[in-house]
Amino acid sequence: MRVLVVEDDPRIAGDVAAALQAAGYVVDVETNGEEAWFRGDTEDYAAIVLDLGLPGMDGLSVLKRWRHGGRSVPVLVLTARGSWSERVEGIDAGADDYLPKPFRVEELLARLRAIIRRSAGQAGPVFHAGAVCLDPRLMKVAVDGVPVALSALEYRLLAFLMVNSGRVVSQQELIDHVYGHDNAQDANTLEVLLGRVRRKLPRSLIETRRGFGYLVAGRRE
Ligand code: CA
Numbered sequence: 001m002r003v004l005v006v007e008d009d010p011r012i013a014g015d016v017a018a019a020l021q022a023a024g025y026v027v028d029v030e031t032n033g034e035e036a037w038f039r040g041d042t043e044d045y046a047a048i049v050l051d052l053g054l055p056g057m058d059g060l061s062v063l064k065r066w067r068h069g070g071r072s073v074p075v076l077v078l079t080a081r082g083s084w085s086e087r088v089e090g091i092d093a094g095a096d097d098y099l100p101k102p103f104r105v106e107e108l109l110a111r112l113r114a115i116i117r118r119s120a121g122q123a124g125p126v127f128h129a130g131a132v133c134l135d136p137r138l139m140k141v142a143v144d145g146v147p148v149a150l151s152a153l154e155y156r157l158l159a160f161l162m163v164n165s166g167r168v169v170s171q172q173e174l175i176d177h178v179y180g181h182d183n184a185q186d187a188n189t190l191e192v193l194l195g196r197v198r199r200k201l202p203r204s205l206i207e208t209r210r211g212f213g214y215l216v217a218g219r220r221e
Helices: 010-022 033-042 059-068 084-092 105-119 152-163 171-179 187-200
Strands: 002-006 026-030 047-051 075-079 097-100 127-129 132-135 140-143 146-148 206-209 213-216
Touching (some): 002 033, 026 033, 026 171, 033 059, 047 059, 047 105, 187 206
Parallel strands (some): 002 047
Antiparallel strands (some): 132 140
């Protein structure tokens, strides 16, 4: 899953990006508000971490512009410590959650998992599809309770399809969320990866909709 981190403090941005990558996300970092707004407006992210104090355009204005333009991507805002007014303004501007600085990256990861699963219409922490369950807290997958070993890329692909279960995901969307936009791979590479994931899981789990994309049937179907 692709996540955009908008933070002008290079140390915080680096720590957050490293923690997200270790947790299986594809990460883009922006340090300028104006450029961050454009990226969030034109590209597809599973979630965005947004600092409020930014050069170019402040974070609240960035968020308001995304929401005004109809972008519903889940957003976690980073606020100054003790600033209740920033938290209120952030939530009123359309933030899904906030995290005061300084924070532990473990808490940021937990809040991010929560806003992603809520945006997927999921109440509990574990994703289910048929006999398959996927736990993003541990990056673990099991079939009928039996653990399945997946590589980091295989896990990333399955996680994106399961979080979006019940919806047909296009090939390009899947490529972006698995490999990242700046490291674009072609459809053949994706097919090879899909083949590996399918061999490890029940065959019917990932359906191909020719000309449209891929589908993991969910409870919403
Ligand atoms: Ca800042």
